[in-house]
Amino acid sequence: MTDAQSWDAGDLARRLAENAEAVCRHYLSAGRRHGNYWLVGDVRNTPGRSLYVRLHGPSEGRGAAGRWTDASTGEFGDLLDLIREALGLTDFRDVADEARSFLALPHPEPDQVGDRPRTIPSRRAETGGTITDSARRLWDASRSLSGVAETWLRHRDLTRLSDLSCLRFHPDCYYRADADSPTETWPAMIAAVTDLAGSVTGVHRTWLARDGKGKAPVAMPRRAMGDLLGHAVRFGAASDVLAAGEGIETVLSLHEVMPDLPLAACLSSAHLAAMVFPPALRRLYVLRDDDPAGDHAVMTLQARTQEAGIECLVLSPRLADFNDDLRYLGRGAMRAILHPQLAPQDVARFLHPVTH
Template identity: 70%
Template structure:
């Protein structure tokens, strides 16, 4: 039984899971309310107890932090577990399921690489092994790119020794890495994106391909904030994070490539989509494809263009004030007041 199966079984007993692992909360209608996924008293986080029009049972969202996930995440975070095997063991114990037979050995392979190559299950194992970015080389790396407003970035984690191979049969190396969760519209982790870093975080690791994705990506994204009627989507994580520096409350999605950007699955309440345009033929094709798709869906599309190569270039070389001024005339008027940090405009 893989992570998806366990999550579905837990969702069938969502209220019982919440009473066990989020005991500081309480039921309110079709939701369980609590302060956060670590079982702090409050009402910021809500867990769906039944399937509804807005989502599946067992899915949860923290309205304050922007975190979201399933009941396996609840077990992991509430108990402080780091290894997916421990999370799965706890879930099986809760569900009164037998332990699985030991899997055949995969000599020489790190735990997250075992199983079908490139699978979502492997991606979820790696995600479960990673931890918060605060005080790590990931935070150093992002701050050196002037990305200092890092609220609502629960989709980013740090792995201190992530395996890297130059090719499928090459020797394994280990480097610190930024791990980004790729999720579907319900918040299920379907893949991860890895950026291998230098040990001090002052740049990328000196490897041939320091960025790689794993798992199912098409239509999904690295999500920063909870999308409702407005969303901004682009390719790169750092490009998308650059908008967060001056549009602090705008929900964002990094799709990791122009192909996956063009295939983005739209949130059900979406009415306006901002597309962070890359100035190349692939970027132009993505915008054209999305323009046709949003037109059919009754969604307004607005392409946002940087002054330099991308929005992180604008941020680093021109500064936040200039980035605000570049974005201001490109935004729909209602979104200027709603999202734009107008300090120094």
């Protein structure tokens, strides 16, 4: 086999797939093997079980070894895609060089790779079109917030629902546990993921029980799809102050006692750590989740805000998260928990007295 043939993406992907478990142990070290799959939180090596890589199977087609899917985002690909995403690479040549180094293959001479594409195309949704296109279609097909979705939020003691334009409801949202499972339909709360300009780049789905008093009885009732990195579900227009956290219900819990404070739900610790700062931002409140991934996000944001000249303050709940504080301790306790953690000028500006 010549160097030019070895450079071919298909051949590199096949060689990586033959060593799929070793690839996973190297690039997704926070995960673990479970049967024929490697499970981890996402392609950036966050702990969890949302992303799964098939370790053994045919070299191509259905069930091929090395194919992976992130059940939360709808993203999928082969092990070259995984290396690209894990390391944040955009140039095909860099991805191929990394793959060849991992496989201990010789690197080709420069004139043999000069015509290679400089970037790798974006992954596509299995239903056709980009994942972002599919997300926008789902957003357009959803209704204004009502019904089961509104019941779900009130079940979580969230009552300020009149101005939540980034949340909608879909009565029959498709759900499929994985590519080999049948399709089901469940009611779902749909949240728009937007960039700083307000353009929809993705959606987050929370599949719900038919009475709205809990999540649907499916393996993964929360998933996001589309272009998520750096973006968020946004409540209010950010100016000089913003509070950001992971979960929608967690972030909305602050909205109950601080309705004028702009909020951003980034949907995961990895995306929280990578959030894009609004240009006018001067102070960022980070809603801390009490787990190692949440701690890592806080440390990353503290370093990034310091470099950007933005003040970063951490808001810590009394219980596991702020929605637990709201539900089990009440609004008065929420206000008392937040008061000493806020900058003094923001207490009068944002922390409303409890009236209900």
